[in-house]
Amino acid sequence: MIHLALTFPSLNTSIQVGDLVFYIPPTSSGGGFDYSSTTPILFGTVAQVEDNTITVEYDNINNPYPAPGVDDYIMFAKNKSINVSNLKGYYLEVQFVNDSKEKVELFSVGSEVVESSK
Numbered sequence: 001m002i003h004l005a006l007t008f009p010s011l012n013t014s015i016q017v018g019d020l021v022f023y024i025p026p027t028s029s030g031g032g033f034d035y036s037s038t039t040p041i042l043f044g045t046v047a048q049v050e051d052n053t054i055t056v057e058y059d060n061i062n063n064p065y066p067a068p069g070v071d072d073y074i075m076f077a078k079n080k081s082i083n084v085s086n087l088k089g090y091y092l093e094v095q096f097v098n099d100s101k102e103k104v105e106l107f108s109v110g111s112e113v114v115e116s117s118k
Contacts, residue, residue, distance in 0.1 A: 001057050001058065001059055001060075002057075002058045002059075002060050003047060003055050003056070003057055003058070004044075004055070004056050004058050004067055005053050005054070005055050005056075006021075006053065006054050006055075006056060006068075006074065007052055007053045008052050008053075008054075008074075009052065010052060011049070011052050011054065012076070015046060015049055015054065015076055016046065016049060017046050017047060017048065017049060018045060018046060018079045019045070019046045019076045019077065019078055019079060020042060020044075020045060020046075020076060020077045020078075020079055021042075021043045021044050021045065021046060021054070021056050021074065021075075021076050022040035022041060022042055022043060022074075022075050022076070022077065023040065023041055023043050023068035023072040023073060023074050023075070024038045024039075024040050024041070024072060024073040024075075025038060025041075025068075025069065025071075025072050026071050026072065026073070040075065041065050042063075043056060043058060043063075043065075043067070043068060043074075044056040044057050044058040044059065044063075045057045045079070046076065092111070094109075096109075
């Protein structure tokens with residue numbers, strides 16, 4: 001396994017260790033790049049998140065694809081075997097604000113909460 005550090009101008013705040021990292025190489029389409037016609041390629045798993053840098057654990061032996069290049073589009077997805085439930089915890093606070101000058105009605109509010117530990 002190789003660890004590769006990727007630095008970005010800013011990171012999505014929900015990225016965390018264990019997330020899956022994908023990339024899409026660009027295809028040239030006239031004056032720019034087109035990322036829509038390619039299937040995302042699994043690159044690796046997030047091993048560390050620090051400031052605007054993520055460290056990705058990359059299997060260079062069993063992965064037939066090269067590491068992403070400078071112009072590749074990088075994205076991430078939550079690992080479904082880790083993030084299998086909804087909200088976790090003991091306390092929840094919600095505030096509903098009506099910014100309208102008109103009267104409004106709230107018909108229903110629902111949630112799914114899983115107690116994280118006992």
